[in-house]
Amino acid sequence: MGVSASLGGLLGGIFKGNDTGESTRQQYAGVVTAINRLEPTMAALSDTELREKTFALKERASQGESLDSLLPEAFAVVREASKRVLGLRPFDVQLIGGMVLHKGEIAEMRTGEGKTLVAILPAYLNALSGKGVHVVTVNDYLARRDCEWVGQVPRFLGLKVGLIQQNMTSEQRRENYLCDITYVTNSELDEVDSILIDEARTPLIISGTAEKPSDAYYKAAKIAAAFERDIHYTVDEKQKTVLLTEQGYEDAEEILDVKDLYDPREQWASYLLNAIKAKELFLKDVNYIIRGKEVLIVDEFTGRVMQGRRWSDGLHQAVEAKEGLPIQNETITLASISYQNFFLQFPKLCGMTGTAATESTEFESIYKLKVTIVPTNKPMIRKDESDVVFRATNGKWQAVVVEISRMNKTGRPVLVGTTSVEQSDSLSMQLQEAGIPHEVLNAKPENVEREAEIVAQSGRLGAVTIATNMAGRGTDIILGGNAEFIARLKLREMLMPRVVQPAGGVFVSVKKPPPMKTWKVNEKLFPCKLSSKNTKLAEEAVELAVNTWGKKSLSELEAEELLSYSCEKGPAQDEVIAKLRSAFLEIVKEYKAYTEEERKQVVAAGGLHVVGTERHESRRIDNQLRGRSGRQGDPGSSRFFLSLEDNIFRIFGGDRIQGLMRAFRVEDLPIESKMLTKALDEAQRKVENYFFDIRKQLFEYDEVLNSQRDRVYTERRRALMSDNLQSLIIEYAELTMDDILEANIGSDAPKESWDLEKLIAKVQQYCYLLNDLTPDLLSSECSSYEDLQDYLRRHGREAYLQKRDMVEKQAEGLRGYAQRDPLIEYKLEGYNLFLDMMEQIRRNVIYSIYQFQPVMVKKDKEDESDKIVTNGRSRNQKPDAVGAGESSSSVASPQASV
CATH class of the missing domain: 1.10.3060.10 (Helical scaffold and wing domains of SecA)
Structure with missing residues (x-):
């Protein structure tokens, strides 16, 4: 990699991404020209001839030709296939992004620059070598969306494309992992920073269950509820720890009638400390939500429910006890690895995000990945306005409502970012009182189901959307509305209830089946009432599908896959798919006439306005929220509304912020001060450095185990194979x-x-x-x-x-x-x-x-x-250590020293 490009990545972090990527454009200009020269040749080929290129390239790779030398032709093949299948021609900057990825680097590409399409270029090229390629994203929805949408391109070119989903059996997983390209989530690398940086604090754990007495959790929860902060215990919000005071120890021992809270036979201290943590540091509708009788963790980075994940060491049970819910068995760790070391197991690693430059140091020091800034296809004209800061939270939220109302009157769509479910619900109530129609996108089950449709309409005239942590939401906000997506939702609404079998009787790997699915879409989402001609066309296609596939006979995954094939472009061999595809394309055409007109009105009004309501623990996540506006050269703007009482400033702000709070008495007047802006930036940098240190320390400790882990698994494989x-x-x-x-x-x-x-x-x-x-x-x-x-x-x-x-x-x-x-x-x-x-x-x-x-x-x-029939000895009996005394009936633990 050139010195100028690597300096660009580093300086981009210091100057908040002022590097436009021009040095990268110049570096790759020669290869881009070579790919462009091949375009007329590829365009002249028939579909079959284009598909045969894959086998010819595979043969050349197997003969020892390097992937670098195959790159221009492979990228030209993918570009032509994308034009035919998706109707999208990858821009030159997307080709550059693909080349950066192929080199094993991080490509910083702005929101709306088509990162999902870029991934196909290096995925196709590297799959030619016969080794599998994993495309990792942050959740099942995005993995399925990418597999269904851009996965059409490698499928068209003759490669096998697989998908890993939460409810798949081991056999299905094995089959999909054997494909040339497999889409998978990191919990079971678009927005690579969310996976490699944010979740690096989270170990990947293989666990079993261990039974613990639930009475102890309930008893500890009652004591914690009765205890008072700073009298019985102290709380460190920064370190997320709690400590019992002397009085707390004495009172707890008296209530429990024990002499020592740390007695290893009962371990009351761990129960009690977890109960206090659950009370003070883990809050309902912020850190978790309750669905039925389950406590579900809310991901602090994406605002999504982390299905199937539980806090370890008894903390999840403490939260269940606090909420008066049934206690589920504790999980015990059977094997664990940090995300850092897990991803470093791959011989080649690369990724894309809109905001990598701010963390380029971490990518380089831990993952040995360089960050390269890829230029935008069109100049970015979004206006990022200066922050508005209030002394107290009340003043901030009043100003947010005024800002939304002001923008809404002009017809501009507004996206409001919040950091918790609680905040989004509270703001929603204030907007209802002000009479402003809006949609809420957060981890609550009633909203999760409609996530795709909410995002699809966020760019429409006068739309107001409140979203909890937009990072990794994955769907672009298109001004005027996304006609293709809305058309697919229409077809889905008509088809799915008739072909999907009811829940139950289907194998799922999670303990409880998901709630009953409904495919009904809010009528307001559609830009117009579908014409009777197109309604009839769609109904006939659905009827043919039901008669061919069977009434309510498919699993949801099978139905989604067939629907995704139906919503592709290009010719179809299957009669049902062809009929559904024909109906889909007609609906798109009808909706597009309205969305294109609406787009002109939204652009004239000023585009999407983004409102931030709190600074995140990283400037990168703030930039991701801003980046939802101003995609592909569209107009737009962003502004953050902050309060000195926000968590980040309260916990990390220090004496300077406290002094400012005392100096400014008025709650609903904004504070403007250079010193204040500097103090806020410093607080945010403190948080970034604090969490970077945690991740670096985790990595250093895991490195110690890593070489041993490799040796153990080598021995294990030796036995298995x-x-x-x-x-x-x-x-x-x-x-x-x-x-x-x-x-x-x-x-x-x-x-x-x-x-x-x-x-x-x-x-x-x-x-x-x-x-x-x-x-x-x-x-x-x-x-x-x-x-x-x-x-x-x-x-x-x-x-x-x-x-x-x-x-x-x-x-x-x-x-x-x-x-x-x-x-x-x-x-x-x-x-x-x-x-x-x-x-x-x-x-x-x-x-x-x-x-x-x-x-x-x-x-x-x-x-x-x-x-x-065995000789009667127990299989669990263990030998004495080799150097122990006489053999006896009392069997020693195998840990005894030699």
């Missing part, structure tokens, strides 16, 4: 015997001091089958080893993996050391635990295998299957 486990088990047996010999005899001990009885007892404790084994017996009984061989193959893997997982879990844990560098101590302790663990795995495999001695085979009368 091995066709002949015998050699692995013999290797482990030899090493175990070495350990026993060294521990009980010692290599330096003279022969006369050997305690052979002790040695034989220890050998027999580990290898039960050796009790009667002599050289003579072994040679005479050799034929029976063929029977044991089958046993080793079938049960060797199970024993090995069971022991490995159990011991690895026991080896997890972090030691705290006073007056020492905890990271250094963590590395030393982690290394020693790791060596112990690997030795324990070897010994436990041998011990487990020899505990089962086949005696006879019986036929079970009920299922007629063969049963192996």
Whole structure:
């Protein structure tokens, strides 16, 4: 990468993205020219000839030709296919974005510059090598939307395109992961910063369940409710921690009638501290919502419900107890990895976002990814007006309502960004009182269902939309309304209720099925009443679909996929798809006549106006909200309304903000001051640095485990993939015997001091089958080893993996050391635990295998299957450490030292 481009990425962070990307344009100009020269050649090809280009390029890649040399032709093929299938011709700047991604860098592209389409270019090119490409996004909806929409292009070109969704079975997932290009979410990289930066504080966890007494949670919740802040406990909002005071300890011990809250047998301290956290730091309609009898986490970055996620270490149960809901089992961690190290497992990583420059340092220091600013296709003319700051929250919200009302009278659409469900509901009530029609987009179930339609109409004349955290919403706001999207919703409304089978009876991997789905769309969304001609055309197409596919016979996923094919452009072979597609295109044409006219009126009024109501923990998220306006050279504007009582300034503002609050007494007059703006910027930078430090520290600690994790999983794969486990088990047996010999005899001990009885007892404790084994017996009984061989193959893997997982879990844990560098101590302790663990795995495999001695085979009368009768020893029994004393009936833990 050129020095100028990398400096552009760095300086973009300092000067808030003033770099327009011209240096990047010049850097890639030669390759863009080469791609453009191929355009007439590609345009002359038939659909079949264009598709055959894929196989020709694949062949050249398999012969050793580099992907870089195939790039101009591959990009030209994708551009032509996109023109034919989507009706979209990727601009030169989108080609540049694709090249930046292919190099394994972060492309900063403004909102509306077509990032979703850009992803197809490097995805297609890299799929030619025969290795899978994963396109990662932040949720199931966006993954499905991208797969259905731009996924048409690689499908048209003969590649297999897969999709991973939450409710898929393991078999379906495996099948989709084997595709050339797979769309997937990070919870199970458009807006790459949301995944790599925001969620880097969240570990990816594989968990099981552990039962804990629910009474303790309810009892702790009652005590927490009765306790008073700063008397019984203190709260640190910045660190998100709570501490009991001396009085809190005494009162809690008296109420619970215990001598020590930290008694390991009951651990009341953890229950109580979690209950206080749930009371003070985890607020309803801010951090979570309640749906039915479930507490659902709201993602602080996107404002969406994080389906299937639960807070760990008993915190989720504490929130359930606070709300008086049934306590669900606690999850226990079986395996975890930080997002940073998970993504670093990929040999090639790249991503796109509208706002990467502000975090270019972090992308480079942790992920080794350079940020390159890609120029916009048309100049950006949005006006970002200066912040309006109030002393108190009340004044701020009054001013927001006045601003919305003022814009609404001119017909300009308004998008209002809030940071919590609670705020959006409160503002909604104020707008209702003011008589301003509006839509609300937040994590509440009644709004989530309508998310796509709400966003699709946000750019219409006079529309007012309140959205909780627009980051990662994914759908562009098109001035005048999105005719194609609205036409699809119309067809969906008519088709889905007739072909989708009712919920229930379909396998889902989540515990509870989602609420009953409705496809009814608000009539106000449609720009006009559909003509009788097009209504009839759509009804006939739906009737044909029902007769062909069957009434209410499809799963929702299958129906959505068929609908997405129906809403594509280009010829269709299937009669039903062709009929639905014909109806769809006619509806689009009818709606477009109205949306294009409305677009002219919105542009004349000044475009979309964005209102921010609080600064986020990062300038990048503020910029994402602003970036919803002014897409593709459209007019627009943005303004933030702030209060000194906002969380970010209250928690991180320090003495300077407190001094300003005392100086300004009037609540509803805006404060204008250079010193104030500087103080607010400083507070925001403090937050960014604080969370960057947390992520960096998490990464450093996880790095210690990472090399060990790789070694363990290499061993695990060796066992899983091995066709002949015998050699692995013999290797482990030899090493175990070495350990026993060294521990009980010692290599330096003279022969006369050997305690052979002790040695034989220890050998027999580990290898039960050796009790009667002599050289003579072994040679005479050799034929029976063929029977044991089958046993080793079938049960060797199970024993090995069971022991490995159990011991690895026991080896997890972090030691705290006073007056020492905890990271250094963590590395030393982690290394020693790791060596112990690997030795324990070897010994436990041998011990487990020899505990089962086949005696006879019986036929079970009920299922007629063969049963192996064991020698009666428990499979969970563990050996003494190799150097322990005499064998006894009391079995020691495998953690005992050698």
